[in-house]
Amino acid sequence: MTTPIIEVHELVKQYPATTAVAGVSFSVPPGVCFGLLGPNGAGKTTTVEIMEGILPPTSGEVRYRGEPLGARFREEAGILFQKTALQDFLTVRQCIALFRGLYHRGLDVEEVIRLCALEKLAGRDSRKLSGGQQQRLLLAIALVNDPRVLFLDEPTTGLDPQARRNFWELVASIKAQRKTIILTTHYMEEAELLCDEIVILDRGRIVAQGPPRRLLHEHFAEVLLELPRADFPAHARQLPLRFLETSDRVEITTHELEAALRLLLEARVPLANLRIRPANLEDLFLELTGTELRP
Amino acid sequence: MRRLLSVLHARNLEFLRDRSTLAFTLLLPVMLIIGMGVIFGGPERPLFKVGVLGGLEDRAAQPFLAERYIEFVGMRERADALHKLTHQQIDLLLDPGHPSGYWVNTDSPKGYIVEKLLLAAEPDAQRRPVSGAALRYVDWLFPGILGMNMMFSCLFGVGYVVLRYRKSGFLKRLHATPLTAFEFLSAQVLSRLGLIVFVTAVLYVGVGALIRFHSAGSVLLLALLAVLGALSMIALGLTIAARFSSEELVGGILNLLTWPMMLLSGIWFSLEGAPRWVQWVAHIFPLTHILDAARAVMLDGAGVAQIAPNLAFLALTTLAFLAFGAWSFRWRID
Numbered sequence: 135m136t137t138p139i140i141e142v143h144e145l146v147k148q149y150p151a152t153t154a155v156a157g158v159s160f161s162v163p164p165g166v167c168f169g170l171l172g173p174n175g176a177g178k179t180t181t182v183e184i185m186e187g188i189l190p191p192t193s194g195e196v197r198y199r200g201e202p203l204g205a206r207f208r209e210e211a212g213i214l215f216q217k218t219a220l221q222d223f224l225t226v227r228q229c230i231a232l233f234r235g236l237y238h239r240g241l242d243v244e245e246v247i248r249l250c251a252l253e254k255l256a257g258r259d260s261r262k263l264s265g266g267q268q269q270r271l272l273l274a275i276a277l278v279n280d281p282r283v284l285f286l287d288e289p290t291t292g293l294d295p296q297a298r299r300n301f302w303e304l305v306a307s308i309k310a311q312r313k314t315i316i317l318t319t320h321y322m323e324e325a326e327l328l329c330d331e332i333v334i335l336d337r338g339r340i341v342a343q344g345p346p347r348r349l350l351h352e353h354f355a356e357v358l359l360e361l362p363r364a365d366f367p368a369h370a371r372q373l374p375l376r377f378l379e380t381s382d383r384v385e386i387t388t389h390e391l392e393a394a395l396r397l398l399l400e401a402r403v404p405l406a407n408l409r410i411r412p413a414n415l416e417d418l419f420l421e422l423t424g425t426e427l428r429p
Numbered sequence: 430m431r432r433l434l435s436v437l438h439a440r441n442l443e444f445l446r447d448r449s450t451l452a453f454t455l456l457l458p459v460m461l462i463i464g465m466g467v468i469f470g471g472p473e474r475p476l477f478k479v480g481v482l483g484g485l486e487d488r489a490a491q492p493f494l495a496e497r498y499i500e501f502v503g504m505r506e507r508a509d510a511l512h513k514l515t516h517q518q519i520d521l522l523l524d525p526g527h528p529s530g531y532w533v534n535t536d537s538p539k540g541y542i543v544e545k546l547l548l549a550a551e552p553d554a555q556r557r558p559v560s561g562a563a564l565r566y567v568d569w570l571f572p573g574i575l576g577m578n579m580m581f582s583c584l585f586g587v588g589y590v591v592l593r594y595r596k597s598g599f600l601k602r603l604h605a606t607p608l609t610a611f612e613f614l615s616a617q618v619l620s621r622l623g624l625i626v627f628v629t630a631v632l633y634v635g636v637g638a639l640i641r642f643h644s645a646g647s648v649l650l651l652a653l654l655a656v657l658g659a660l661s662m663i664a665l666g667l668t669i670a671a672r673f674s675s676e677e678l679v680g681g682i683l684n685l686l687t688w689p690m691m692l693l694s695g696i697w698f699s700l701e702g703a704p705r706w707v708q709w710v711a712h713i714f715p716l717t718h719i720l721d722a723a724r725a726v727m728l729d730g731a732g733v734a735q736i737a738p739n740l741a742f743l744a745l746t747t748l749a750f751l752a753f754g755a756w757s758f759r760w761r762i763d
Contacts, residue, residue, distance in 0.1 A: 186605055187605070188601065188604060188605060188760075188761065205607060208605070208606060208607040209607055211605070213602075213605040215598065215601065215602060215605075217598055218598050218599070218601070218602045219597030219598050219599050220599060220602075221439055221440070221443045221594075221599060222443055222446075222447065223442065223443045223446035223447055224439060224442060224443060228439065228442060231435075232435050232436070232438070232439040233435075233606065234435075235431055235432060235434065235435025235436075235438075236432045236435055236436075236603075236606040236607060236608050237606065237607060238607075275602075279606075
């Protein structure tokens with residue numbers, strides 16, 4: 135069995151008014167993209183900041199390559215925070231060079247610039263970058279020490295769809311180098327595309343853990359029928375079907391599509407707006423918590 | 430060392446490219462000096478001033494003390510009185526008696542005239558000559574302005590920069606690297622120290638030439654004083670900025686520190702006549718020690734031995750402030 139690169143054991147973080155993380159344990163194998171998923175307030179950023187050594191836990195422990203977090207971890211970890219400002223008046227190249235100077239080993243500044251497609255922006259004041267360009271610079275800074283483990287905390291929040299796609303391509307190319315990536319996100323599409331393993335957090339606790347396909351298979355060995363809520367009459371709620379209601383739609387999961395459709399037709403449920411699709415991670419979250427993901 | 434140099438280099442670039450701040454840092458003290466020179470550099474009032482040793486209680490026994498257009502000032506300490514005479518802050522020093530003795534500054538035109546008046550009243554008075562150039566107010570003010578500029582630049586320059594870094598999350602990002610708090614703080618200290626020493630040297634040479642000022646003491650000793658003084662002030666600024674995240678709070682604390690220093694450290698006027706407790710309070714401020722030592726070197730030609738207590742105070746406060754700052758330092762907003 136592969137030795138985990140990071141082990142999180144019984145992590146608890148309490149604040150005076152709330153418990154942000156309530157006893158979380160998991161292991162991250164080397165070379166995978168590991169996703170921490172959950173809505174805002176689920177405790178994923180708190181968990182990841184404890185894993186990064188930025189926040190002290192109330193109790194519990196994080197181990198990196200079998201040791202408590204220390205100098206080796208700081209040398210070998212690359213981190214992209216949810217929000218980071220850089221020094222004023224520095225160019226993209228100078229920002230990267232500043233951080234390169236903080237590590238003993240790492241990549242050449244020009245190589246990092248090339249890796250993150252920043253060649254045309256290298257001489258530009260870092261304050262004059264668009265959201266997507268800024269995230270690429272922050273990713274370059276996170277890569278400057280050629281990290282063994284890369285933390286990406288909601289890296290595409292606030293980006294337009296095009297910039298988000300570009301960023302995903304960059305992360306996919308880093309993943310292809312077999313680097314370990316810890317990704318927190320509330321975009322299920324992002325997690326499905328990039329993550330090999332996920333942990334779903336809700337209210338500071340783990341509600342599901344494993345590879346996305348396995349989790350989906352475990353929870354959804356069936357297809358999913360989606361109807362607008364307005365098309366789902368009250369009497370249809372008595373049907374022998376497993377369904378979940380959200381604010382605007384009703385989702386029915388079933389092993390037997392024909393039988394389910396027959397029941398709906400017999401109950402005179404209008405099917406003009408019916409959608410049949412395979413389950414995704416968002417469905418999984420709804421299934422597990424009964425709560426819609428809140429971006 | 431490599432990490433420290435990286436942060437130092439980046440901070441220097443940031444400061445040098447911030448043109449408006451750089452211009453303000455250089456122009457403010459120059460404008461102040463020129464303004465004060467214009468206001469205070471003109472001729473003195475046409476009034477003679479005579480120091481009288483032992484006070485003025487026995488005035489009736491001395492006919493000279495009845496002369497008009499002369500201001501007589503009682504003086505208890507002979508050394509202080511002679512120091513003032515040397516700098517032509519008084520025109521003549523009288524030791525009343527029968528016959529009286531007196532000291533006169535042979536370089537002072539007003540001393541020459543007031544001596545004639547004294548000898549007309551007391552022909553037997555015993556003459557003891559001293560010499561020394563007149564001390565203009567602008568000469569006395571010059572170290573004060575340099576010190577004030579140093580104080581503002583160190584306290585606000587360092588304090589607000591660290592606060593800005595903390596609020597923006599830049600400190601949090603640095604915390605995720607191998608950089609230590611000591612390395613970060615040292616880089617900030619060195620960056621600001623280099624700037625302050627450079628600006629102070631430019632002002633000393635440039636404005637010194639403008640107002641035709643010449644230091645009586647060693648310029649190297651002044652440089653040492655500037656370095657130690659700036660270190661103490663920067664360390665004090667870091668102490669304030671080490672922990673807090675509120676601009677209002679840090680601004681309030683910095684104002685709370687700078688205003689008493691502005692008033693009590695002797696930038697604008699001497700505290701010689703102030704109550705003893707005020708003088709005692711003034712000596713808890715690094716700026717008081719910087720200015721006392723700077724004036725001793727620049728105006729009286731004092732050597733390292735004479736200002737050693739001031740240098741020691743500045744060195745010790747630097748260490749104390751830095752130790753406290755490093756201990757209480759916070760990378761992120763709590």
